[in-house]
Amino acid sequence: xxxxxxxxxxxxxxxxxxxxxxxxxxxxxxxxxxxxxxxxxxxxxxxxxxxxxxxxxxxxxxxxxxxxxxxxxxxxxxxxxxxxxxxxxxxxxxxxxxxxxxxxxxxxxxxxxxxxxxxxxxxxxxxxxxxxxxxxxxxxxxxxxxxxxxxxxxxxxxxxxxxxxxxxxxxxxxxxxxxxxxxxxxxxxxxxxxxxxxxxxxxxxxxxxxxxxxxxxxxxxxxxxxxxxxxxxxxxxxxxxxxxxxxxxxxxxxxxxxxxxxxxxxxxxxxxxxxxxxxxxxxxxxxxxxxxxxxxxxxxxxxxxxxxxxxxxxxxxxxxxxxxxxxxxxxxxxxxxxxxxxxxxxx
Numbered sequence: 001x002x003x004x005x006x007x008x009x010x011x012x013x014x015x016x017x018x019x020x021x022x023x024x025x026x027x028x029x030x031x032x033x034x035x036x037x038x039x040x041x042x043x044x045x046x047x048x049x050x051x052x053x054x055x056x057x058x059x060x061x062x063x064x065x066x067x068x069x070x071x072x073x074x075x076x077x078x079x080x081x082x083x084x085x086x087x088x089x090x091x092x093x094x095x096x097x098x099x100x101x102x103x104x105x106x107x108x109x110x111x112x113x114x115x116x117x118x119x120x121x122x123x124x125x126x127x128x129x130x131x132x133x134x135x136x137x138x139x140x141x142x143x144x145x146x147x148x149x150x151x152x153x154x155x156x157x158x159x160x161x162x163x164x165x166x167x168x169x170x171x172x173x174x175x176x177x178x179x180x181x182x183x184x185x186x187x188x189x190x191x192x193x194x195x196x197x198x199x200x201x202x203x204x205x206x207x208x209x210x211x212x213x214x215x216x217x218x219x220x221x222x223x224x225x226x227x228x229x230x231x232x233x234x235x236x237x238x239x240x241x242x243x244x245x246x247x248x249x250x251x252x253x254x255x256x257x258x259x260x261x262x263x264x265x266x267x268x269x270x271x272x273x274x275x276x277x278x279x280x281x282x283x284x285x286x287x288x289x290x291x292x293x294x295x296x297x298x299x300x301x302x303x304x305x306x307x308x309x310x311x312x313x314x315x316x317x318x319x320x321x322x323x324x325x326x327x328x329x330x331x332x333x334x335x336x337x338x339x340x341x342x343x344x345x346x347x
Contacts, residue, residue: 095243
């Protein structure tokens with residue numbers, strides 16, 4: 001009798017569980033992983049829109065997706081601060097320029113911090129492609145996964161007064177990125193007057209007169225209204241503004257394996273699209289600013305030579321000091337390789 005009651009009880013429990021499982025669908029979806037991301041990219045720019053589109057794709061990834069929370073326009077501080085916050089675990093990911101990425105892996109600065117080293121964006125593409133595997137591996141060793149690399153084209157000089165020659169540049173009080181005192185001292189050694197600031201301080205300091213010259217991509221000058229304070233632009237290929245999207249490896253490792261292929265694909269597509277948009281956006285930004293009063297100063301061939309000579313003066317002071325010897329040499333080697341392949345036969 002006792003045995004029959006026990007069996008009946010077990011049977012009833014089994015039937016109840018089966019009935020509940022029929023009423024409540026079982027799903028393999030897990031709760032989405034939440035990722036906080038910081039960037040200096042202003043809201044409304046193509047870079048911000050790219051992140052919003054990426055957020056939607058990541059949300060739909062398998063295994064529950066990823067909830068990407070975006071803090072744009074420097075809300076999380078400057079790039080050095082964002083890297084510090086990632087190391088502390090207070091921020092998970094960031095879209096950074098080479099200035100921020102070099103806080104993680106100094107070799108990245110070889111793609112940006114050698115003035116007038118690259119003669120064309122085609123050269124930049126070639127060198128970047130060749131160096132990417134090495135830089136990605138170094139990033140991972142430092143605890144970060146690089147999801148894509150890219151650039152925004154050339155930075156230009158925006159100044160309050162017309163500026164055409166290297167001597168004109170020496171007379172300005174020039175914005176430079178905060179957090180790199182060695183770079184600031186190197187600029188001073190060449191007779192420049194750099195003023196280290198966070199990007200959020202550019203417009204206020206232009207207003208106060210603490211600075212009167214800024215090197216920025218045109219789309220940033222337009223979005224931040226820099227050109228209304230510094231209405232003269234020197235059209236010089238001073239340096240590309242390179243960067244990338246990185247995430248802490250500890251956070252990446254928490255994301256379900258089923259989702260990673262989709263996330264990487266979406267990130268790669270976003271990076272490729274955004275690089276093309278960013279480069280074309282620079283030209284459009286210059287045209288828009290010209291309509292609103294920006295004066296663009298072109299360089300003659302003689303002035304180009306003068307700027308190149310002034311830039312090359314810094315190379316021995318950068319090589320092996322601000323950029324490791326091996327990285328500087330590899331950039332030079334790859335550029336020579338690319339230029340030799342482009343040279344017409346017999347020349």
